[in-house]
Amino acid sequence: HIALALNSNAKTVWKRAADIKTVAVDCPSGLDLDRGHVLTDFDYEDEDAHPWPKTLNMADLTVTFHAPKIGHYLGMGPALCRKLSIVDIGLEDLQAERAMLGMPPDPSRVRLVEPRFLGRPLSKRIWPxxxxxxxxxxxxxxxxxxxxxxxxxxxxxxxxxxxxxxxxxxxxxxxxxxxxxxxxxxxxxxxxxxxxxxxxxxxxxxxxxxxxxxxxxxxxxxxxxxxxxxxxxxxxxxxxxxxxxxxxxxxxxxxxxxxxxxxxxxxxxxxxxxxxxxxxxxxxxxxxxxxxxxxxxxxxxxxxxxxxxxxxxxxxxxxxxxxxxxxxxxxxxxxxxxxxxxxxxxxxxxxxxxxxxxxxxxxxxxxxxxxxxxxxxxxxxxxxxxxxxxxxxxxxxxxxxxxxxxxxxxx
Missing domain, CATH: 3.40.1190.20 (Ribokinase)
Incomplete structure (x- = not known):
């Protein structure tokens, strides 16, 4: 319901007039972090239905915690999150990455192809x-x-x-x-x-x-x-x-x-x-x-x-x-x-x-x-x-x- 508080036109006018920057916590409202999709109830058989999602929100900065989610990188995730900041909040990492780039992958995890491991940059001498x-x-x-x-x-x-x-x-x-x-x-x-x-x-x-x-x-x-x-x-x-x-x-x-x-x-x-x-x-x-x-x-x-x-x-x-x-x-x-x-x-x-x-x-x-x-x-x-x-x-x-x-x- 928060995502529906202002329609897209009202949000655009409001932000432009006040030169307001927006920060999303975890993700912009309406973004599915499992798929990178924007949730919609669009009915293909309804001639009067509007395909534009009511929950389309774009942030200037998205702050998430502990680890990024797949939806931050899939589909519309990057376009809506704009800039992504991952904040360590001291959680005990019981499911830490077990296979860095250059090693066979861990079937239980989705590995991000970037030269980092456990939150730290990987040396070029190691990868690739x-x-x-x-x-x-x-x-x-x-x-x-x-x-x-x-x-x-x-x-x-x-x-x-x-x-x-x-x-x-x-x-x-x-x-x-x-x-x-x-x-x-x-x-x-x-x-x-x-x-x-x-x-x-x-x-x-x-x-x-x-x-x-x-x-x-x-x-x-x-x-x-x-x-x-x-x-x-x-x-x-x-x-x-x-x-x-x-x-x-x-x-x-x-x-x-x-x-x-x-x-x-x-x-x-x-x-x-x-x-x-x-x-x-x-x-x-x-x-x-x-x-x-x-x-x-x-x-x-x-x-x-x-x-x-x-x-x-x-x-x-x-x-x-x-x-x-x-x-x-x-x-x-x-x-x-x-x-x-x-x-x-x-x-x-x-x-x-x-x-x-x-x-x-x-x-x-x-x-x-x-x-x-x-x-x-x-x-x-x-x-x-x-x-x-x-x-x-x-x-x-x-x-x-x-x-x-x-x-x-x-x-």
């Missing part, structure tokens, strides 16, 4: 530096991973090239782009440090890729087709060979996901623990329609991704300003580009392709940390690179910004 394989003095290029990126046909190779460049920039020892024979010359005109091989539609992958490949990135620019589906299934069937001690990482994005829209279970039954799906909300809805949009109902974005990861049997990263990462055991992380880390210019075509390449490049090395940990780093690095470049960013700028960003992060 120790997770990168190239921080070790020794090693052959193959020790740092060989990433295979699949490209589409003529005129559709740009997305794969950006993903490949991101994988190489973030530390992979080798990166190879595979494309149809007809697109070979086009890609050769754009690639130097990245290797290039042709792969015909029905040609077995083993003809051109040996057992040293430790990472695969499929989807960007491949096209939605049965051919893409078949190639995804073939790659998911590969296992560790030779001196490799774990299966290759498989990053599925874009067309590699949409190609299974009609039968998501045909994808899920082949996924394994070294698989990660990286959809945006639209692609997520195609694979998990019952966990998307209005069907999500009372579930938070975190809970929806947790359920999706359990169903798919692999890690899922659901992109957005509030990126959520979850794995089948329920462990989840939240990376929020908020409270001084906003990156609106990251909403540009191809940025997701770069993120897919980052994950593949970071997770492919034999000495890298586990896939979940490297995915957290990729999400953070992706945003930091965009922040470092600033306004005017296009996706092609991201790989070129990575060396500077990696230095600033202490890697």
């Amino acid at each position: 530096k120790t997770a990168f394989s190239k921080n070790y003095a020794m090693g052959h290029k193959y020790d740092h991973g060989h990433v295979i990126v699949f490209a589409g046909g003529v005129g559709r190779g740009g997305a794969a090239r950006m993903a490949a460049r991101a994988a190489l920039r973030c530390g992979a020892g080798l990166v190879t782009v595979l494309c149809p024979p007809s697109a070979l010359i086009e890609n050769a005109c754009h690639l130097d440090a990245i290797m290039l091989r042709s792969l015909a539609k029905d040609q077995p992958l083993a003809d051109v890729v040996d057992g040293r490949a430790s990472g695969f990135c499929l989807g960007p620019g491949m096209g939605v087709s049965d051919g893409t589906r078949n190639r995804v299934v073939e790659v998911l069937g590969r296992r560790a060979e030779g001196s490799s001690w774990r299966d290759p990482v498989v990053v599925l994005d874009a067309d590699a996901l949409t190609s299974f829209e009609d039968d998501p279970d045909a994808l899920f039954k082949h996924c394994h623990e070294r698989t990660i799906l990286t959809p945006h909300e639209g692609e997520f809805a195609r694979l998990f329609p019952d966990l998307s949009g209005p069907a999500r109902k009372d579930l938070s974005k975190v809970d929806a991704v947790r359920q999706a990861a359990a169903r798919a049997g692999c890690i899922i990263l659901l992109k957005g300003p509030d990126t959520v990462i979850a794995q089948p055991d329920g462990a989840a992380s939240l990376h929020a580009a908020a409270y001084g880390r906003e990156v609106p210019w990251l909403a540009t075509a191809g940025a997701g392709d770069v993120l897919a390449g980052l994950i593949a490049g970071l997770a492919a090395p034999h000495l890298s940390s586990d896939l979940f940990v490297m995915t957290e780093i990729a999400a953070y690095l992706h945003a930091e690179a965009a922040r470092g470049f600033g306004p005017g960013l296009i996706a092609e700028d991201l790989p070129e910004q990575l060396p500077k960003t990696l230095r600033e992060m202490g890697c």
Whole structure:
């Protein structure tokens, strides 16, 4: 009822006339701290209903106590809280964080992807530096991973090239782009440090890729087709060979996901623990329609991704300003580009392709940390690179910004 005391117009006039700053205690009234939604009783079937929530309040400063809540970072939380201050009130922390960044996550908690632990900043020497394989003095290029990126046909190779460049920039020892024979010359005109091989539609992958490949990135620019589906299934069937001690990482994005829209279970039954799906909300809805949009109902974005990861049997990263990462055991992380880390210019075509390449490049090395940990780093690095470049960013700028960003992060 406090939230309804003044309607939105009255509050605007009142604040403007008196130049009043508002402070919210715990959260602005009306904000659901479990989901980051504004509560509303809007009835879609009522022609006279107004969709604008009656309880929409925005604070200049939000003060919360002991620890932040998920809703401070999800959905409309950052926009309504504006600035967030967390105050220690001396509570005995019986449920202290048990797994800092760089370690496998705690399934009972949602981890915020920011370099802090137990309320204190994490040294760059601890995170993310120790997770990168190239921080070790020794090693052959193959020790740092060989990433295979699949490209589409003529005129559709740009997305794969950006993903490949991101994988190489973030530390992979080798990166190879595979494309149809007809697109070979086009890609050769754009690639130097990245290797290039042709792969015909029905040609077995083993003809051109040996057992040293430790990472695969499929989807960007491949096209939605049965051919893409078949190639995804073939790659998911590969296992560790030779001196490799774990299966290759498989990053599925874009067309590699949409190609299974009609039968998501045909994808899920082949996924394994070294698989990660990286959809945006639209692609997520195609694979998990019952966990998307209005069907999500009372579930938070975190809970929806947790359920999706359990169903798919692999890690899922659901992109957005509030990126959520979850794995089948329920462990989840939240990376929020908020409270001084906003990156609106990251909403540009191809940025997701770069993120897919980052994950593949970071997770492919034999000495890298586990896939979940490297995915957290990729999400953070992706945003930091965009922040470092600033306004005017296009996706092609991201790989070129990575060396500077990696230095600033202490890697």
